[in-house]
Amino acid sequence: MKNFTWWNPTIVIFGKDTIPQIADQLAAVKAKSVLLVYGGKAIFKNGVYTQVTEALTKRNIAFPELGGVKSNPTIDKVREGVARVKASPVDAVVPVGGGSVFDTAKTIAAGAFYKGDPWDFFEGKASELQRALPIFGVLTASATASEVNNIAVVSNPEREAKTSFNSPFIFPRVSIIDPWVQTSLPEEQTVNGGIDIMTHAMERLFDGAEGVGLMDAQGYAIVKSMIELIPELRMNPENYEARAQYAWAASLAHNGSLSCGRGGRGDFSSHKLGHSLSLLFGVPHGASLSVMMPAWARYLHKENPTPFARFAEAVFGAGGGGQGSDEEERALEGIERLESFYRSVGAPTTLRELKIGEADIERVTQNAAAFAPFGALKPLTSDDILEIYKLAY
Amino acid sequence: MKNFTWWNPTIVIFGKDTIPQIADQLAAVKAKSVLLVYGGKAIFKNGVYTQVTEALTKRNIAFPELGGVKSNPTIDKVREGVARVKASPVDAVVPVGGGSVFDTAKTIAAGAFYKGDPWDFFEGKASELQRALPIFGVLTASATASEVNNIAVVSNPEREAKTSFNSPFIFPRVSIIDPWVQTSLPEEQTVNGGIDIMTHAMERLFDGAEGVGLMDAQGYAIVKSMIELIPELRMNPENYEARAQYAWAASLAHNGSLSCGRGGRGDFSSHKLGHSLSLLFGVPHGASLSVMMPAWARYLHKENPTPFARFAEAVFGAGGGGQGSDEEERALEGIERLESFYRSVGAPTTLRELKIGEADIERVTQNAAAFAPFGALKPLTSDDILEIYKLAY
Numbered sequence: 001m002k003n004f005t006w007w008n009p010t011i012v013i014f015g016k017d018t019i020p021q022i023a024d025q026l027a028a029v030k031a032k033s034v035l036l037v038y039g040g041k042a043i044f045k046n047g048v049y050t051q052v053t054e055a056l057t058k059r060n061i062a063f064p065e066l067g068g069v070k071s072n073p074t075i076d077k078v079r080e081g082v083a084r085v086k087a088s089p090v091d092a093v094v095p096v097g098g099g100s101v102f103d104t105a106k107t108i109a110a111g112a113f114y115k116g117d118p119w120d121f122f123e124g125k126a127s128e129l130q131r132a133l134p135i136f137g138v139l140t141a142s143a144t145a146s147e148v149n150n151i152a153v154v155s156n157p158e159r160e161a162k163t164s165f166n167s168p169f170i171f172p173r174v175s176i177i178d179p180w181v182q183t184s185l186p187e188e189q190t191v192n193g194g195i196d197i198m199t200h201a202m203e204r205l206f207d208g209a210e211g212v213g214l215m216d217a218q219g220y221a222i223v224k225s226m227i228e229l230i231p232e233l234r235m236n237p238e239n240y241e242a243r244a245q246y247a248w249a250a251s252l253a254h255n256g257s258l259s260c261g262r263g264g265r266g267d268f269s270s271h272k273l274g275h276s277l278s279l280l281f282g283v284p285h286g287a288s289l290s291v292m293m294p295a296w297a298r299y300l301h302k303e304n305p306t307p308f309a310r311f312a313e314a315v316f317g318a319g320g321g322g323q324g325s326d327e328e329e330r331a332l333e334g335i336e337r338l339e340s341f342y343r344s345v346g347a348p349t350t351l352r353e354l355k356i357g358e359a360d361i362e363r364v365t366q367n368a369a370a371f372a373p374f375g376a377l378k379p380l381t382s383d384d385i386l387e388i389y390k391l392a393y
Numbered sequence: 394m395k396n397f398t399w400w401n402p403t404i405v406i407f408g409k410d411t412i413p414q415i416a417d418q419l420a421a422v423k424a425k426s427v428l429l430v431y432g433g434k435a436i437f438k439n440g441v442y443t444q445v446t447e448a449l450t451k452r453n454i455a456f457p458e459l460g461g462v463k464s465n466p467t468i469d470k471v472r473e474g475v476a477r478v479k480a481s482p483v484d485a486v487v488p489v490g491g492g493s494v495f496d497t498a499k500t501i502a503a504g505a506f507y508k509g510d511p512w513d514f515f516e517g518k519a520s521e522l523q524r525a526l527p528i529f530g531v532l533t534a535s536a537t538a539s540e541v542n543n544i545a546v547v548s549n550p551e552r553e554a555k556t557s558f559n560s561p562f563i564f565p566r567v568s569i570i571d572p573w574v575q576t577s578l579p580e581e582q583t584v585n586g587g588i589d590i591m592t593h594a595m596e597r598l599f600d601g602a603e604g605v606g607l608m609d610a611q612g613y614a615i616v617k618s619m620i621e622l623i624p625e626l627r628m629n630p631e632n633y634e635a636r637a638q639y640a641w642a643a644s645l646a647h648n649g650s651l652s653c654g655r656g657g658r659g660d661f662s663s664h665k666l667g668h669s670l671s672l673l674f675g676v677p678h679g680a681s682l683s684v685m686m687p688a689w690a691r692y693l694h695k696e697n698p699t700p701f702a703r704f705a706e707a708v709f710g711a712g713g714g715g716q717g718s719d720e721e722e723r724a725l726e727g728i729e730r731l732e733s734f735y736r737s738v739g740a741p742t743t744l745r746e747l748k749i750g751e752a753d754i755e756r757v758t759q760n761a762a763a764f765a766p767f768g769a770l771k772p773l774t775s776d777d778i779l780e781i782y783k784l785a786y
Binding site: 007014212221224241245 | 398399400406603605607610615617618634637641645653
C-alpha cells in the first residue's frame with residue numbers, strides 16, 4: 001500500500017424531500033445572491049426548478065440564472081458564467097442538475113477569481129488556483145460523482161480536447177441528493193450512468209496496485225451492487241431503494257476513497273479513450289466506456305492478467321487460484337462476462353454500434369494520443385491506442 | 394434506505410514516515426503551543442515521542458505534556474487536562490497514542506471552552522457544545538477509529554459508567570496514521586483491536602436496516618478482510634501491508650460511513666454490554682466484544698434471523714436463499730462460525746474465560762441496564778440483558 005492523504009470535506013444531504021435545504025445551507029453562510037446553473041428542460045419537468053427557486057425566494061436569496069449547459073459540457077458556457085460572475089459578483093454557484101452541470105459550475109467557481117481564461121486550469125494551471133466561489137449543489141442525476149469530488153471535466157471543441165482538472169477549491173461545500181428525482185430518468189441515462197459508476201471502480205481495480213486487498217474488496221462490492229441495480233432499474237425505474245443505492249454507489253465510486261493506498265488516482269485510460277469518442281462523435285460518456293474498457297482490457301490481459309483474473313473471481317465467481325494460463329483464462333473470462341453484462345442491459349460494446357467507422361479510427365487515435373502516454377497498468381503509446389481502437393471496432 | 398447526512402472533515406495523512414508532518418500541519422494554523430497527550434511507555438519505546446517532539450521543536454511549537462492516559466480512560470484525567478488548558482491556554486490538543494489517548498484528548502478539547510464539568514457531555518449536554526480546541530493527532534494503534542470520528546468514550550468509575558458522546562466539534566482536524574509504528578504492537582492488542590474493528594462493522598450489519606445492500610456489502614468486505622488480516626498479523630506481526638490494511642479497515646469501519654442510510658448509528662448493544670465488563674472487571678474492549686456479540690446474536694437470532702443469515706452467506710459462504718427454518722439455521726451457523734473464528738485467534742467467547750463468575754452476573758446486568766432500553770435490532774430490557782449475560786457465561 002502506498003502512502004496517501006485522504007480529505008473530502010463535502011457535506012452530503014441525502015434522501016427524500018431534502019432539496020429545499022439548499023436554501024437553509026446558503027442562508028447559514030449568509031449568501032444573498034447565487035448563480036443558478038442548469039441544463040435544459042429536465043428540472044422544469046421534474047419540479048426541481050420550482051423546489052429550488054421557491055426555497056431560495058423564501059430565504060430572500062437572489063438567483064441569477066445560467067441555463068443551457070449541455071451534456072458533455074463545453075468551455076464556452078463556462079466562460080459565459082465566469083464573465084457573468086465577474087461582472088455581477090455572487091456569493092456562491094449553485095448547480096442544479098447532473099454531472100455536466102456540476103462540472104460547469106465548479107469551473108465557473110474556480111474561474112471567478114482567476115485573472116486568466118478558465119481553460120488554463122485544464123492545461124496544467126490548476127495549481128495556481130488560490131480561491132474559488134463556494135459551490136452548493138442539487139444533484140438530479142447520479143453517475144459522475146462530481147457532487148462529491150474535486151474534479152471537473154469539460155470539452156473544448158476548438159482544441160478538440162475533452163479533459164479534466166482537479167483542485168481542493170472545487171469540492172462542493174454541500175451537495176443535496178434526492179434519489180426520488182432520479183426515478184424519472186430515461187432508461188438510456190440510467191444505463192449509461194451505471195456504466196460510468198462501474199467504470200470508476202474498475203479504473204482502480206485494474207490499475208495494477210498491490211497490497212490493497214481491502215480497497216479492492218470495496219471496489220468489487222460496488223461493481224457487484226451495480227450489476228444488480230442496473231437491470232432492476234430497467235425493469236422498475238421507480239424503485240426508490242434501487243435509485244438510492246445507485247446514487248450512493250455513484251458517489252462512493254468516485255469520491256476518491258477507492259484510490260486510497262493505490263499510489264495514484266487509478267488507471268483511467270478507458271476514460272481518456274472514451275472522451276475522444278464523445279468529443280468527436282457525440283457519444284454519451286457511459287456508452288464510450290462500455291465500448292472502450294473491455295477493448296483496453298482485452299489488449300492488456302495477457303501481459304497483465306492478475307487484476308482481471310481477480311476481478312473475474314470476486315465479481316463473477318470464476319474458478320480461482322491457479323497461475324499461468326489458468327490466470328490468463330480467468331482474466332479473459334472476466335472481460336467477456338463484463339461485456340456480456342453490458343450487452344444484457346442494452347449498452348454498446350463495439351465502435352460499429354456507435355456508427356463509428358474503420359476510417360475514423362486514425363482520427364480518434366490522433367485525438368486520444370495527444371495525451372499519450374497515459375495509463376497506470378501500462379502507459380499507453382499512440383501505437384497501443386491505435387490497436388485498442390481497432391480491437392474496439 | 395433512510396435519509397442521512399454525511400460529513401467527515403478530518404484530513405488523514407497515511408503511511409510510512411508521515412509522523413513529522415504533524416508539526417507542519419500545526420504550523421499551517423499558526424499553533425504556538427499544544428497540549429501533548431499520551432499514555433504510558435509505548436511511545437517512548439517505539440520512538441514516536443521523539444519523532445513528534447523533534448518535529449514540534451523544529452517548528453518552535455511548545456508542547457506542555459499530559460501523560461498517563463490509561464486504556465479504558467477515565468474522566469479524572471480529562472478533568473486534569475481541562476484544568477491545565479484553562480489555566481494555560483493552548484492552540485490545539487495533540488493526542489499521540491491509540492483510541493484511549495484520542496478519546497481523552499477530544500474530551501479535553503471539548504471541555505476547554507465549556508463552563509461546566511466535562512462529564513456533562515456524557516450525560517446529554519453535548520449539544521450545548523459551541524466550540525472546541527482543534528485536535529491534531531498521531532495514531533499509534535488502530536481499532537477504535539477515534540482518529541476519524543466525532544465520538545469519545547470515557548469511563549467514570551465513581552458513577553460506574555463507561556459511555557460516549559459525539560459532537561461535530563471533536564472531529565480531529567488532522568490525523569496521522571503510520572502503520573509501521575503498529576508492527577511492534579503486542580499480539581493481544583492486535584487481536585483485541587481487530588475484534589473491535591469487525592464489531593464496528595457488524596453493529597451496522599446486524600441493526601435490522603433494510604434497503605442498504607450496498608452498505609452491507611461494504612461492511613461484509615471489511616469483516617472478510619479482517620478475518621484474513623488478524624491471523625496473518627499473529628503469524629507475521631511485522632507485515633507492513635497487513636498492518637496498513639488493518640489500520641485503514643479500522644478507520645473505515647467506524648468513521649460513520651457504514652451508518653449511511655441505515656436510519657441510526659447501528660445497534661451497539663454489544664458495545665454497551667461489553668463496556669460494563671470493562672468498567673467492572675477491567676476487561677479489554679475487544680475481549681468484551683468477542684464474548685458479548687455472539688451471546689447477543691444467539692439471543693436474538695430466532696426472532697430476527699435475517700441479518701445473521703445474510704452475514705453467514707456473505708462472509709462465510711453458508712448455503713443461501715431459503716426462508717423459515719433454513720434461515721434460522723444459517724443465522725446460527727454464521728454466529729457459530731464467528732465464535733469459532735474468535736477462538737482460533739485466541740480471543741475469549743465466554744464470561745468464564747474472563748474470570749467473571751455467575752455470581753457477578755446480577756451486578757453486571759444492573760450496570761448495563763442503567764442505559765436500557767438500548768439496541769436497534771431489538772431494544773433490550775433489563776430482562777433481556779440478564780439473559781444475554783447468562784448466555785455469555
